[in-house]
Amino acid sequence: MAEITLTGENFEKEVLQSNLPVLVDFWATWCGPCRMMAPIVEELADEYDGKIVVGKVDVDENEDLAAQYGIMSIPTLLIFKNGEVADTAVGVTPKDKLLSMLL
Numbered sequence: 750m751a752e753i754t755l756t757g758e759n760f761e762k763e764v765l766q767s768n769l770p771v772l773v774d775f776w777a778t779w780c781g782p783c784r785m786m787a788p789i790v791e792e793l794a795d796e797y798d799g800k801i802v803v804g805k806v807d808v809d810e811n812e813d814l815a816a817q818y819g820i821m822s823i824p825t826l827l828i829f830k831n832g833e834v835a836d837t838a839v840g841v842t843p844k845d846k847l848l849s850m851l852l
Contacts, residue, residue, distance in 0.1 A: 756810070757813055763802065770800075770828060771802040772790065774786065774790050775820045778809070782824055789843075797851075808820060824839070825839050
């Protein structure tokens with residue numbers, strides 16, 4: 750399954766009500782490190798389809814959502830489990846570290 754584009758409208762349903770762990774990537778189109786993370790995030794979405802949910806929040810289009818979760822720099826990746834933030838990674842993060850946070 751491809752990554753889900755998350756907005757204020759679908760965040761609760763797709764993330765907070767998910768039965769699976771959710772990786773939420775807060776990013777922006779102009780952010781170089783975000784572009785470096787994109788292939789890693791995409792790989793996780795493809796390889797762990799059915800085991801995790803992967804969503805992306807464009808901070809420029811969803812400022813309220815970014816503010817709600819205290820996003821101060823990007824990329825910031827939040828791991829949600831049972832509707833709660835379980836872990837956080839800021840900056841370019843290796844795939845294996847993200848996996849260990851998720852599973």
